[in-house]
Every structure is written in structure tokens, then in C-alpha cells.
Amino acid sequence: xxxxxxxxxxxxxxxxxxxxxxxxxxxxxxxxxxAQLTADPDRQGVRPVEAYRALLSSMQPGWTVRWLQIFWPxxxxxxxxxxxxxxxxEPGGEGEGYELLRQGLLLFIQxxxxxxxxxxxxxxxxxxxxxxAWWHGLPGLLGTYRLRVRSLSLDEIQELACRIFDPKLx
Numbered sequence: 001x002x003x004x005x006x007x008x009x010x011x012x013x014x015x016x017x018x019x020x021x022x023x024x025x026x027x028x029x030x031x032x033x034x035a036q037l038t039a040d041p042d043r044q045g046v047r048p049v050e051a052y053r054a055l056l057s058s059m060q061p062g063w064t065v066r067w068l069q070i071f072w073p074x075x076x077x078x079x080x081x082x083x084x085x086x087x088x089x090e091p092g093g094e095g096e097g098y099e100l101l102r103q104g105l106l107l108f109i110q111x112x113x114x115x116x117x118x119x120x121x122x123x124x125x126x127x128x129x130x131x132x133a134w135w136h137g138l139p140g141l142l143g144t145y146r147l148r149v150r151s152l153s154l155d156e157i158q159e160l161a162c163r164i165f166d167p168k169l170x
Contacts, residue, residue, distance in 0.1 A: 022154040034152040037120040051145035064125035073114035
């Protein structure tokens, strides 16, 4: 595949579950598995560069992996703040003005665009059983560098396909 070309990734033939993992079936019948990598930057010992080197050196020749650095809407911080603001009590009996301000804030929170967070997604073109064994070992391999690996669910893969590969995908 050429760099910058995503046509082959857009043309998919559906989804398939292999053990506990969901994957996207590519245009050529290949199985593409997806996982999100995360790390707590405040935690000591997080070494993403070394983790990426270990991941790449553990792969067999001819295997295909693609890194996606994307900005994804994150509703959790806004939802938590909204729930917190709904429970605010009127301090000291200020009256109607306070309640109008609170209602205005709640309306703004609901109508404002979602904040975005950066997500690192790994796409792996599974070559079969040997590739699945490697995929199962990723959490342990990257865990030594304080990175967490979480396979994407069917809904998350579908949302990724719609958001990144083809917004009109049904």
C-alpha cells in the first residue's frame, strides 16, 4: 500500500470475532485487529519509545501494523462536570439571579462542542494463529513499559471506520 492511501482500508467486508477480539475484514478477506494504547504520563517508568521498539522488534518479517494518532471527541469530562453542576445548591440564598446563571451554564455545557483527546490506535493485519498469539501477548510486552493495551470493541471499530476511513459508512 502507498503511504497516504486509505482506499483499501475503506473497502471493508464487515466484522468478525476471533476469540475475544473483534476485527474488520479487509477488501482482500484479511482480518484487521485494533487496540488502543494508553499510559498515565504522571506515572514513573512510562517509556513509550522503548515500548514501540519492543513491539516492532517482536513482529515477524512481513507482518503489517499501522499506528493511528487521532483526535477523538471525549464526552466524559463534560458529562462529569455537567452532573456536578446540576447538584450545585444556591449559596446563601442569593435568589433568582444565581439560578439563572446556573441554568445558563448548564445550557452552555450541553450545547458546547465536545472536547477532544488524542488517541493512539494500533491496527494489526493478522496473518493467522501466530499473529493472534502475538496480539494476545501485547498487553504483557507493553505493560513492562507502563503502557496499557485495550482491544477495541465492535462498536468502537465501527465508529473508527466511520470517523477516519469513511464518514458515510453504514
